Amino acid sequence: MAGRLEGKVAIVTGGASGIGRASAELFAEEGANVVVADLRDGTETVAAVRGRGREAVFIETDTSDEAACETLAKDAEAAFGGIDVLVAAAGISNWRYLDPEGLAPHEEPDPTATYLLNAPVEAWQKVLDVNLTGVMLSARAVARRMVAAGNGGAIVNLASIMAKVPLQGVGPYCVSKAGVWMLTKVLALELAPHGIRVNAIGPGFIETPMTAGIDEADTGAWAMRLTPMHRMGRPDEVARTVLFLACGDSSFYTGAMLHPHGGVFTD
Ligand SMILES: NC(=O)c1ccc[n+]([C@@H]2O[C@H](COP(=O)([O-])OP(=O)(O)OC[C@H]3O[C@@H](n4cnc5c(N)ncnc54)[C@H](O)[C@@H]3O)[C@@H](O)[C@H]2O)c1
Structure with a gap:
């Protein structure tokens, strides 16, 4: 049986x-060739895609840099x-997330703290630069090239439950x-006339390097209190939602956000 992305080309930032x-990896299993874009070395992902019988290239990219994004698409x-799909997954949890000396502030937020009143403006700016402007x-x-090619396309942006749920201590991320x-x-709205669908995913707490400081049983108890299913999600569980929004199964979805989040109340 043909894969759900057979013959398609996908760029995955992050x-x-x-x-x-x-x-x-899931896209490769479903028949896509993949362009891996990241600040960090993406050759392991390239090898994983090739191991699934598809082609892949790594393009080192800082998605907060306009010229770098143009080069990536070109x-x-x-x-x-051509480009059929973009997954915009590059992101940071806090301004120093990718620094070797970076902080991973996943302790229970102090309910009396006023982080936003005291955080340096660079902290705010860095998170906005990468997570939103990027x-x-x-x-x-990518959309400019999709429009010019005239074959439509799908864009899937990684948002978060925190697009809707404020959490103390991570104000810039929520915003x-x-x-x-x-x-x-x-x-x-703007790309619908060109047959390009744009959707978002708002995951809950997912086991990745970004949440390495969260331990379901201990330090992450506060996160699990927000999560009725009382466990962290896995990256592959989110990837299946990404696949759905990237392929024809979601042909009448655009401007939507889906929530693989274990039941966190976002509405
Ligand atoms: N893990 C979670 O619980 C969770 C929950 C909700 C949303 N998200 C979002 O999902 C996305 C993926 O996160 P993840 O958990 O896989 O984290 P991750 O740290 O494992 O992956 C993020 C990747 O983005 C890359 N990146 C960061 N800044 C970049 C830049 N400027 N240019 C290019 N690449 C850059 C990093 O190098 C890294 O490889 C992020 O947008 C994150 O905010 C994660």
Whole structure:
């Protein structure tokens, strides 16, 4: 049986790790060739895609850089002759998330703290640059080429439950993800006439390097209190939602956000 992305070309930003990597692997199983875009080395994901019998290339990309996003889209098109799908999964949880000395502040947030009043403005700016501006820049670089090619396409943006649920201590992240949610709706509106569907995913707490500090039984008890299913999700569980929104099974979805989140109340 043909895969659900047979013969398609997908760019996955943040494809070196976590949800992006799981999506790239599942896409390969469903017949897609994959362009892995990341700040960090994505060659392991490339090997995983090739191990599934599909072609892949790694393009080192900082998605918060406009020129880098243009180069990514141009080089992806040159490598595979077109782009059918973009998964925008590159993201950071806090401004120092990818620093070698970075912090992973996953302790229970202090209910009396006023993080947003005291956080340095660079912390706010960095998270917005990567999580919101980066999604806009990668989406539009790819969408321009999709529009020019005239074959339609699908864009899947990684937002979060925190697009809808405020959480103390991670204000910039929440605001960035709320922005991704509105960006998704605006792009869906503008790109619908071109046959390009744009949807978002708002996962709950998923086991990836980003949540490495959260332990279901201990440090993450606060996160599990928000999660009726009382466990972390797995990257492959999110990847199946990404696949749904990337392929024809979701042909009448655009401007929507789906929530693989174990029941966190977002409405
Ligand atoms: N893990 C969770 O619980 C969770 C929950 C909701 C939403 N998300 C979102 O899902 C997406 C993927 O997260 P993950 O959990 O797989 O994290 P991850 O850290 O495993 O993967 C994120 C990837 O993005 C890359 N990246 C970061 N900044 C970049 C930049 N400027 N340019 C290019 N690549 C960059 C990183 O190098 C990394 O490989 C993120 O947008 C995240 O906010 C994650």
